[in-house]
Amino acid sequence: MTDRRRLPVVAVVGAPNVGKSSLVNRILGRRRAVVAEEPGTTRDRGYARAEWAGREFLLVDTGGMEPSARMGLEALVTLQARIAVEEADVIVHLTDARTGPTEADAAIARELLRSRAEVVLAVNKLDDPADESERYRFYSLGEGEPHPVSALHGLGVGDLLDEVVARLPEAAPPEAAELPGIAIIGRPNVGKSTLLNRLLGEQRAVVSEAAGTTTDVVESEVEVQLDGGRERFALLDTAGVGKRTHRAQGVPYYSALRTAEAIRRSSVALLVVDAAEGLVAGDLQLARQVEEAGRSLGVLLNKRDLVPPERLREVQEQAAARLPDLKPPVLGVSALTGAGVGEVLPFAARINRAFNLRVRPHELAEYVNHLAARSAPPRGVKLRYATQTGTAPPRFTLFATRPGDLPESYLRYIENALRERYGLQGVSLRLKVKSSR
Ligand code: GDP
Numbered sequence: 001m002t003d004r005r006r007l008p009v010v011a012v013v014g015a016p017n018v019g020k021s022s023l024v025n026r027i028l029g030r031r032r033a034v035v036a037e038e039p040g041t042t043r044d045r046g047y048a049r050a051e052w053a054g055r056e057f058l059l060v061d062t063g064g065m066e067p068s069a070r071m072g073l074e075a076l077v078t079l080q081a082r083i084a085v086e087e088a089d090v091i092v093h094l095t096d097a098r099t100g101p102t103e104a105d106a107a108i109a110r111e112l113l114r115s116r117a118e119v120v121l122a123v124n125k126l127d128d129p130a131d132e133s134e135r136y137r138f139y140s141l142g143e144g145e146p147h148p149v150s151a152l153h154g155l156g157v158g159d160l161l162d163e164v165v166a167r168l169p170e171a172a173p174p175e176a177a178e179l180p181g182i183a184i185i186g187r188p189n190v191g192k193s194t195l196l197n198r199l200l201g202e203q204r205a206v207v208s209e210a211a212g213t214t215t216d217v218v219e220s221e222v223e224v225q226l227d228g229g230r231e232r233f234a235l236l237d238t239a240g241v242g243k244r245t246h247r248a249q250g251v252p253y254y255s256a257l258r259t260a261e262a263i264r265r266s267s268v269a270l271l272v273v274d275a276a277e278g279l280v281a282g283d284l285q286l287a288r289q290v291e292e293a294g295r296s297l298g299v300l301l302n303k304r305d306l307v308p309p310e311r312l313r314e315v316q317e318q319a320a321a322r323l324p325d326l327k328p329p330v331l332g333v334s335a336l337t338g339a340g341v342g343e344v345l346p347f348a349a350r351i352n353r354a355f356n357l358r359v360r361p362h363e364l365a366e367y368v369n370h371l372a373a374r375s376a377p378p379r380g381v382k383l384r385y386a387t388q389t390g391t392a393p394p395r396f397t398l399f400a401t402r403p404g405d406l407p408e409s410y411l412r413y414i415e416n417a418l419r420e421r422y423g424l425q426g427v428s429l430r431l432k433v434k435s436s437r
Helices: 020-029 079-087 103-114 132-141 157-167 192-202 252-265 281-292 311-322 341-355 361-374 408-422
Strands: 009-014 047-052 055-061 090-096 118-124 146-148 181-185 206-208 218-226 229-237 268-274 296-302 330-332 383-390 395-400 430-435
Touching: 009 020, 009 079, 009 103, 020 047, 020 055, 020 090, 020 118, 020 157, 047 157, 055 157, 079 252, 090 103, 090 132, 090 157, 103 118, 103 132, 118 132, 118 157, 132 146, 146 157, 181 192, 181 252, 181 341, 192 218, 192 229, 192 341, 218 341, 229 252, 229 341, 252 281, 268 281, 268 341, 281 296, 296 311, 296 341, 311 330, 330 341, 361 383, 361 408, 395 408, 408 430
Parallel strands: 009 055, 009 090, 090 118, 118 146, 181 229, 181 268, 268 296, 296 330, 395 430
Antiparallel strands: 047 055, 206 218, 218 229, 383 395
């Protein structure tokens, strides 16, 4: 599996209607740019994996920017676009030759120049890319050389990508970044800090200030004993325990940013929930954020000391019902007394195994045959075979004759059986059906 944390991020940013999505599509559509949907990222945020000149990166389309009466990035962008800007290593600031440089372009330029990212200026919709005078006007933005492009016709995009790739940071040294991440997330006051202190207290943790992040996600290396073996992980702390308090520590914008960053860098997110409150709307929202990001999820029911023992089962049932595509496992703990805390990392390590599951093709085919024999699909539909098409999270494709006639309930049957057999709790299991002739 490739390590997501090592992929540099390139964001395309600009005022509305300058052609951001066209440019992104153009970059992704080019023959030499190898594109694959990045499993760990959400479609909404428009992340895709791209490669140019042998360098891989995540390309982010910040299509969510909205016009606003007030100027400045603050007013122009949605939270998601801002997260993209904060995460980015290189930002392509796209402008429109027909209208710009506008006040909005200038406001965005001022903000971008303050970010830690490298900024590359691109000018779209030039009628005549050879006409230097047209693009020279954009030097006034102070972002250096304006690169002429036509997102629509693909002109200049290769040169722009050459410039982007030249500014990508060197890949991080592998030993620092290759550990799978466990993110501790949760609403305020559920006990994240207390839990982290306990977890880190038990370990001789190596706390590293993750280089180059602006979001204060602190990473500590931890070791887990599981089934006689040892596995190492990076524990990703969104509570800010390992670090001096950020001046904006409690500000919701920063904690949302930290959570998004920790989820992105994780394989497993552990959602800490207050047992006295149960699984409330805010918890479910975070769980769905993890699911959308294609990561795996475990629920830690903290403050168990405050509730009767049967609360655990209630929350387990609630979690399975409300998050049917993940069916996250739930572990009861008390960060305060330490009860169950020793189980937390093995719990996460097990989820991580399920997340990275690879089933041998032969075995999978046999098992699906067995399922079809136990409960046959509707008349006229034949299951030919099943194959695993991806991992982290695991994806499966079922080949059938007349797949359109397979009811949803039958797919659920197969999904549930696979989940049960391979211990896929907390992992979004994606099953596709394709036609076989
Ligand atoms: P955070 O905002 O998620 O980091 O939450 P904190 O770790 O700061 O905890 C919030 C409050 O809950 C503090 O007063 C903790 O002492 C308390 N707390 C945390 N874990 C437990 C627990 O397991 N049991 C009880 N009774 N209280 C807890």
